Amino acid sequence: MERENLGQIELFSGASGQTPAKRRAPVDFLSFIFGYEKVILIIIGFMITGIICFSLGIERGKRITSADRQNVLLESPLPAAQETTSQGQIKPAVQIQATPKPKKKDAGNFIIQVASYQSNASAEKEAELLKQKGFSPQIKPSGKYTVLCVGSFSSKETAKSALSQLKSRYRDCFIRRL
Numbered sequence: 001m002e003r004e005n006l007g008q009i010e011l012f013s014g015a016s017g018q019t020p021a022k023r024r025a026p027v028d029f030l031s032f033i034f035g036y037e038k039v040i041l042i043i044i045g046f047m048i049t050g051i052i053c054f055s056l057g058i059e060r061g062k063r064i065t066s067a068d069r070q071n072v073l074l075e076s077p078l079p080a081a082q083e084t085t086s087q088g089q090i091k092p093a094v095q096i097q098a099t100p101k102p103k104k105k106d107a108g109n110f111i112i113q114v115a116s117y118q119s120n121a122s123a124e125k126e127a128e129l130l131k132q133k134g135f136s137p138q139i140k141p142s143g144k145y146t147v148l149c150v151g152s153f154s155s156k157e158t159a160k161s162a163l164s165q166l167k168s169r170y171r172d173c174f175i176r177r178l
Contacts, residue, residue, distance in 0.1 A: 109152055109153070109154070109177070109178035110151075110152075110153040110154075110155070110156055110158075110159045110175055110176065110177055110178065111138065111149040111150065111151055111152060111153070111159075111175070111176060111177075111178055112149060112150045112151055112153075112159055112162060112163055112166060112173055112174070112175055112176075113147060113148075113149050113173060113174055113175075113176050114126070114130070114137075114148045114149060114150055114166060114170045114173045115147075115148050115170055115172070115173070116142070116145045116146065116147045116148070117145065117146050117148065118144065118145060118146075119146070120139070120141075120146045122146075123139050123146040123147075123148045124139065126148055127139055127148060130148075130150060135150045135151060135162070135166075136150065136151055136152070137149070137150050138150070138152075149176075150162065150166065150173075152178070153175075156175060159175045160175065163175055
């Protein structure tokens with residue numbers, strides 16, 4: 001009877017009359033993946049670190065080149081090529097000096113923008129009220145709107161004094177350059 005049971009086992013074991021040998025389990029797929037996962041994570045970490053370092057280097061380079069450009073404008077230019085005369089004497093080189101950029105000052109014409117209106121009639125009514133109060137209103141078209149401005153001031157300080165008077169009625173008015 002035992003022989004009959006072995007007959008079916010023979011089909012699977014490959015050896016007649018022997019009990020099937022324990023098969024060696026194949027390498028576990030998950031352990032194979034986890035081994036490579038660490039390597040992949042390390043590679044990704046190096047790539048991210050490299051990208052960050054590259055980006056910081058680019059930004060630092062931009063700052064350095066912009067500082068160099070400013071220094072070049074302030075320094076004297078490179079000496080021009082020296083020329084010789086027919087007698088073998090060296091002609092003095094013509095030097096071009098860099099002109100410093102003028103600094104922005106508050107000098108100029110300033111106005112106070114009081115309000116903007118969709119209709120020209122509303123702006124004219126308000127301009128009449130401002131004229132009665134002693135201001136010199138100006139109406140300027142700007143696209144679909146009409147802008148109401150006051151005065152023509154030579155400095156911001158003089159415009160600020162008029163601005164404080166206008167803030168009581170027009171809370172959003174501001175100083176702007178002409």
